[in-house]
Amino acid sequence: MPSPRPPRSGARRSEAAAARPDRQMAILLAAEKLFAQRGYHGVTIREIAEEAGVPLALVGYYYGPKHELFHAIFVHWQATAEQRLSLLDEVIQSPKKSDRLRQVVEAFVRPVLAQRASAEGEYYAQLVGRELSRRTPETQRVLEEFFDPLAHRFIDALHATRPGCDRTRVAWSYQFALGALLHHISDHRMPTLSRGQAPSMDPAAGDLLVDFITAGVGALLPVSRTPRPRAPSSSTPRRQP
Structure with missing residues (x-):
């Protein structure tokens, strides 16, 4: 009876590589750059993935929809x-x-x-x-x-x-x-x-x-100053005691 084949280590390695933190940051920086250059509505998720050099699915894996990726930039x-x-x-x-x-x-x-x-x-x-x-x-x-x-x-x-x-x-x-x-x-x-x-x-x-x-x-916003009482004029007649 043939022995069971061991699990493919290459598949495990590719999964680990896909979840590297440096890829997560690469996505954030790519989105930040493209949003700054073209605006939020001028950029697609696919373009962000290409700029970051990651698979398209990885953008959603880390950040979800596009508006959440936009929000994550400001959190960062x-x-x-x-x-x-x-x-x-x-x-x-x-x-x-x-x-x-x-x-x-x-x-x-x-x-x-x-x-x-x-x-x-x-x-x-x-x-x-x-x-x-x-x-x-x-x-x-x-x-x-x-x-x-x-x-x-x-x-x-x-x-x-x-x-x-x-x-x-x-x-x-x-x-x-x-x-x-x-x-x-x-x-x-x-x-x-x-x-x-x-x-x-x-x-x-x-x-x-x-x-x-x-x-x-x-x-x-001028500095408010309390007006000082005016000194009596020399021409003002003085009240007699």
């Missing part, structure tokens, strides 16, 4: 939001009161610029600048889960620097600041507009952006 980068909030907490807890508005703006801007300048964060920054301005079910979920809480924290911090202003005005100032930041990290026209004198994403532009946002927010 949540540490950047936490870094911004950590810097904001340092500003709030600092005993130094002078220049508080600029410190809040620094916490708002600097981590994003550092991320955009890194090889790892370039496509994510482009993705945020491109996709989150569009109102779709996919972006709405991301905004509500990751970005709205962040926005409220920064609006609260801005409001604390200008307590005499109403929250609506503070929220508008945040929106204008956000627009400047998102445009800066996604724009590539500076070499053309400067006639070759400035590269795209010039590191020196970070200071200019902080100056611009600080001045703009400061103009929209």
Whole structure:
């Protein structure tokens, strides 16, 4: 009687190879790159699999449907939001009161610029600048889960620097600041507009952006001052005792 054949070790090896963590990350990075370049609706799952160099079925195995893969990108980068909030907490807890508005703006801007300048964060920054301005079910979920809480924290911090202003005005100032930041990290026209004198994403532009946002927010949210009582005019007749 012939002995039973052993299980095919090659099949087991291929299954293990298909589930490698590096493939899971390759899928995430491929999706991030293609979404940043072409937009969420301009990319198919098949194209993501080809970019990642993995079988098509493996994308669904790790991430499920396309909208869950999109969501997973923002989960992966949540540490950047936490870094911004950590810097904001340092500003709030600092005993130094002078220049508080600029410190809040620094916490708002600097981590994003550092991320955009890194090889790892370039496509994510482009993705945020491109996709989150569009109102779709996919972006709405991301905004509500990751970005709205962040926005409220920064609006609260801005409001604390200008307590005499109403929250609506503070929220508008945040929106204008956000627009400047998102445009800066996604724009590539500076070499053309400067006639070759400035590269795209010039590191020196970070200071200019902080100056611009600080001045703009400061103009929209003036420091409230309690008016002093006017001194009596010399021409005002004095009351006789």
